[in-house]
Amino acid sequence: xxxxxxxxxxxxxxxxxxxxxxxxxxxxxxxxxxxxxxxxxxxxxxxxxxxxxxxxxxxxxxxxxxxxxxxxxxxxxxxxxxxxxxxxxxxxxxxxxxxxxxxxxxxxxxxxxxxxxxxxxxxxxxxxxxxxxxxxxxxxxxxxxxxxxxxxxxxxxxxxxxxxxxxxxxxxxxxxxxxxxxxxxxxxxxxxxxxxxxxxxxxxxxxxx
Numbered sequence: 001x002x003x004x005x006x007x008x009x010x011x012x013x014x015x016x017x018x019x020x021x022x023x024x025x026x027x028x029x030x031x032x033x034x035x036x037x038x039x040x041x042x043x044x045x046x047x048x049x050x051x052x053x054x055x056x057x058x059x060x061x062x063x064x065x066x067x068x069x070x071x072x073x074x075x076x077x078x079x080x081x082x083x084x085x086x087x088x089x090x091x092x093x094x095x096x097x098x099x100x101x102x103x104x105x106x107x108x109x110x111x112x113x114x115x116x117x118x119x120x121x122x123x124x125x126x127x128x129x130x131x132x133x134x135x136x137x138x139x140x141x142x143x144x145x146x147x148x149x150x151x152x153x154x155x156x157x158x159x160x161x162x163x164x165x166x167x168x169x170x171x172x173x174x175x176x177x178x179x180x181x182x183x184x185x186x187x188x189x190x191x192x193x194x195x196x197x198x199x200x201x202x203x204x205x206x207x208x209x
């Protein structure tokens with residue numbers, strides 16, 4: 001059975017074929033070709049040593065960039081060609097070229113966004129900025145900071161929560177519970193993540209049992 005990481009990687013290949021080159025996908029999704037290349041080649045993460053996988057936030061951004069249904073990146077399209085799998089997708093959406101943005105522009109936008117953050121979330125925003133300074137290439141930190149500054153978090157899916165729970169258990173070397181208990185835990189995590197996404201406050205960390 002394919003993992004969600006494998007499915008997303010295979011679908012990334014379909015999108016690359018559709019847009020002709022990796023750089024076009026990166027530009028459309030607002031990321032870097034280096035980051036997508038690391039996912040594509042399963043480059044080992046410097047901290048964990050595990051192959052780098054595509055997160056849910058990036059999968060959603062790619063879906064939005066090529067205008068396919070939400071969750072398309074999580075579906076195994078089997079032997080479909082890029083033309084068939086993406087047949088209904090319109091022309092890729094245009095994004096702003098980062099080259100035209102100056103450092104001053106970026107700082108001005110960041111300052112304006114920080115000024116609008118609720119006092120209760122200000123400390124979290126500062127911490128994320130500090131974390132980004134230490135790891136400027138981290139897409140996870142970028143996405144978390146963007147969600148916080150936007151006052152909203154990406155809407156979770158049940159599948160995302162299942163992947164999160166299982167991944168956390170594996171990382172912590174915990175034995176997975178029986179299947180029926182896993183479903184209950186995922187349901188609880190999904191309810192918590194949905195509540196977090198709906199609230200304007202910062203997403204708090206939910207402990208996985």
